[in-house]
Amino acid sequence: MAVNEKNPVFSPDATFDVEVNGERHVVNCDAxxxxxxxxxxQMRLTGTKKGCNRGECGACxxxxxxxxxxxxxxxxASTRGAAVTTIEGLAKEGELHPVQQAFIDADAFQCGFCTPGxxxxxxxxxxxxxxxxxxxIREWMSGNICRCSAYPQxxxxxAAAAGREV
Known part of the structure; x- marks a missing residue:
């Protein structure tokens, strides 16, 4: 940690590089x-939703x-050097990701709040x-809550995106 003029002990700032949606960023934020x-x-990527803010709903x-x-x-700061993909980075060159298309085809969303997660x-x-x-699938997707109960879709x-017949 760096020395801070206001507090001569330590500064809570972290500076690191991270790749977000294929683009490298140098970030400075509170640790x-x-x-x-x-x-x-900071990055204004608001597709990732803040639901419960304590790891229970999966919206983020x-x-x-x-x-x-x-x-x-x-x-x-723990993403130093990592590659992060958000919902904004899922589609490539105007082409929907196969999972996005499968969700549309299966009508797998209602209000849409949980959809990015x-x-x-x-x-x-x-x-x-x-x-x-x-x-x-239900077991391994159980960390993501849908308040509208679109679970079957x-x-x-x-299953469709994975290439398995429904």
């Missing part, structure tokens, strides 16, 4: 800043080095290979 707050407040799910994380529970979790679930059955969308 206590969560990844969620960095994304929403993003991928860090390809793995699902609740961004409200991760310190931003559901989509990011679905991508992770598929990458992890947890799509062998509807029960397995979400499971169908994940």
């Amino acid at each position: 206590r800043t969560t990844l969620l707050d960095l994304l929403r407040e 799910t993003v991928l860090v080095n390809g793995s699902r994380v609740n961004s409200c529970m991760m310190l931003a 559901q989509l990011m979790s679905a991508v992770g679930c598929i990458r992890e290979g947890h799509t062998g059955s509807d029960e397995e 979400i499971a169908a969308a994940v």
Whole structure:
């Protein structure tokens, strides 16, 4: 930590580099800043939602080095050198990601608040290979809550995106 003129002991600032949606950033923030707050407040990537802000709902799910994380529970500084993918980085060159298309095709959303986290979790679930059955999909997607109860459509969308017949 750096010395701070106001407090000669330590400064709570963290400076690090992180790749977000394929773009490298040098970030300076309070060392206590969560990844969620960095994304929403400093980088203005507001697709990642702040739901419960304590790791229970999954609305803030993003991928860090390809793995699902609740961004409200991760310190931003811990992503030093990592690759972070948010909902804004899922589609490439105007082409929807297959999971996004599957959610549209299955009508797997209602109010839409949980959808970004559901989509990011679905991508992770598929990458992890947890799509062998509807029960397995439901278990591995259980960290993402949908208040509108679109669970059957979400499971169908994940199965379809994974290439499994519904």
